[in-house]
Amino acid sequence: MPESHIATILDAIFAHEQSQGDAIACSLLGRDEAVEQQCTFAELARGVRQLSTALREQVPSGERAMLALPFGIDYLQAFLACLxxxxxxxxxxxxxxxxxxxxxxxxxxxxxPIAVLCDKNDRDPIAAQSTDVRIIALQELRGEKSPNVICLAKPDSVAYLQYTSGSTSTPKGVMITNSNLVANNRAIRDAFGNRTDSVGVMWIPMFHDMGLVSGLQCLFVGYRNVIFATNHFIARPGMWFRAISKYGGTVTGGPNFAFQVCVDRIADDELDGLDLSSWKVAYNGAEPIRASTLDRFTERFGRIGFRSTMHFPCYGLAESTLFVSGGPAGFESPRLRLDRRSLESGLVLFSDEGGTGDTTELVSSGRPDPESDVQIVAPETSRVTADDQIGEILIDSPSVAKGYWNDPQATASDFGVTIPDHPGARYMRSGDLGFLHDGELFVTGRHKDLVIVNGRNVFPQDIEAEFEAVVSASVKNGTAVFGLEVDACEQVVVVAETSRGLYRDARHGDVEQLTNDIDTFRQTVWNNMNLHIWEIVFLRPGTFPRTTSGKIRRRACRNHFLAKSLDVIVRVPFKGDPEIVSPKNTREVPT
Known part of the structure; x- marks a missing residue:
């Protein structure tokens, strides 16, 4: 089918059904690493049409259906059937x-949603969340119904809502259209160099934008995808390498933490007999990309065929469907060594130009998609900055979403943004900071207060609220949560103002109640958010950094924590009990 005739991803899939229907589209590996389920492009397409026919009897066109399905081929098929x-x-x-x-x-x-689609064994957990929604087991939709129905997917209609990994109190559903999805898949295909003889290997959750679009990319281009559940990778990261080696994987990746996990947890004897030389594109995104992780990964696994040119650092976000910049594939990613203090202040100062001597190495996130217009603007003036000047990353692209579902205020704030001297263009605010250097995008930080842990965006407000709800010694609006790099991994730190009661108890050596509260807090955060808390410190009353209007100053808390200039009364180390610390004599409040 000519490229111009592909208006939705379904057009591409049905074209593959005709041209290579017997070719394997997707293979699901089980816990034992054997193929548990498999389908050809023809079988996938027929299943999509059959499920679509059955769905129409229960969910009207234009309504929402939530996918609460296990990782696998059924997830992709149900998603496509909805479209x-x-x-x-x-x-x-x-x-x-x-x-x-x-x-x-x-x-x-x-x-x-009108309905929630699930596996028949997962009805009870979903029913516990709501009694007002129709729960449909996917198995009930399988049948002998004729799949000869017209496709209702339209290019400009909303295909799906991609919920950002953000605050549980105010989730944002990004409205991705069918044309957004096609545009982004084309951008990924061209940047990665994917072809019908490529082989994907994937374990990223399919409700995550990187997992979903990576799974769809294989179907869009027309190559085989070997997939296995995320928990298998977490339990045995070596399974990733074994799948690449066995099936000749050419394109696969994940967040930076995944590469670090492999370095730290795959034993030398697991590498015997493996061959990673087929790997062409090791995409790395969704969280800060660390030069040290890339170097350690290359050094550790070079003996089984991995090369530094396979690394493919990239940048993207759900509001742009997924991909914004990356590549070209097959080349070393440019790096810059910069003065760390200047960078934290918003300035790009190369290490050979002076500075404090405290330097950091930034890895390029590649070149923006040629169909995109990426601008760096000063947050204060919204004017475009010169190269090598840090500002907020703004994007105008056919991949940029329509906005946020049911949130016109946030849509108006983040989408359709105009900037001086660019008449007619409408940009999307990324919330991220960065700069352009020789056409390469370097991401330096987050304009928003997000903490990114293991590829997930975590809103500090969620953890702060949980802390103040559970820890009786806390002070309302007196808790700051931020991320901190520890051994090449992002960790979560809590800085809290001490209540007068805890201050008195600590002076008498009594922290029994605090110990119990901290244990409850840690367990609650783990159960609800799958997060570990690296360290908690309690400050002497009156010394918690706030603005003059009483707002929390998270960045100031982080800077003072790193400088060890906080007036700490009690410290709670990782997996440890509270320790009483002698307070400073100073009565000054950190600024």
Missing amino acids: HAGIIAVPAYSPRTNRQDDRFTAMMSDCQ
Whole structure:
């Protein structure tokens, strides 16, 4: 089919059904690493049409259907069936237990789905989240119904809502159209150099934008994808390498933490007999990319065929469907050594131009997609900066979404932004800071207060609220959460103002109640957010950094924590009990 005739991703899939119907589209590996389920392009297409026919009897076109399915081929097929039926898909996950899942229920409350699609064994956990939604087991939709129905997917209609990995209290559903999805898949294909003889290997969750679009990229281009569940990778990261080696994987990747996990946890004897030389594109995105991780990965696994030119650092976000910049493939990614203090102040100062001597190495996130217009603007003036000047990253692209579902205020703030001297262009605010150097995009930080842990964006406000709800010695609006790099991994730190009661107890050596509260808090954060807390410090009353209007100064807390200039009363180390610290004599409040 000519490129110009592909208006939706379904057009591409149905074209592959005709041209290479017997070719394997997707193979699902089980816990034992054997193929558990497999389908050809023809089988996938027939399944999509059949599910679409059955769905139309229960969910009207234009309504929302939430996908709470296990990782696998059925997830992709159900997603595509929703698009085919003109139903807005909402990628989600199946709650683990019958207890309420705050994020899941917040998504449901925001998108108000007509139905939730699930596996027949997951009805009870979903019913525990809401009694007002229709729960449909995917197995019930399989049948003998005629799949000869017209495709209702339209280029400009909303295909799905991609919920950002953000606050549980205010989730944002990004409205991705069918044309957005096609444009982004074309950009990925061209940047990665993917072809019909490529082989994908994927384990990233399908409700994550990187996992979903990576899974769809294989179907768009027409190559085989070998997939296995995320928990298998977490339990045995060597499975990733074994799949690449066995099936000749050419394109596969994940967030930076995944590469670090491989360096730290794959034993030398697991490498015997493996061959990674088929790997062409090791994409790395969704969180800060660390030069040290790339170097250690290359050094550690060079003996089994990995080369530094396979690394493919990239940048993207859900509001641009996924991909914004990266590549070209097959080349070393440029790096810059910069003065760290200047960078934290918003200035680009090369190490050979002077500075404090405290330097850091930044890895390029590649060149922006040629169909995109990426501008760096000063947050204060919205004027475009010169090269090598840090500002907010703004994007105008056919991949940029329509906005946020049911949130016109946030849509107006972040989408359709105009900048001086660029008449007619409408940009999307990324919330990220960076600069351009020789046409390469370097991402330096986050304009928003997000903490990125293991590829997930974590809103500090969620952890702060949990802390103040559980820890009786806390002070309302007196908690700051931020991320901190520890051994090449992002960790979470909590800085809290001490209540007068805890201050008195600490002076008498009594922290028993605090110990119990901290244990409860850690367990709650792990259960709800799958996060470990690296360190907690309590400050002497009156010394917690705030603005003159009383707002929390998270960056000031982080800077003082790193400088060890906080007036700490109690310190709680990772997996340790509270330790009483002698307070400073100074009465000054950190600024």
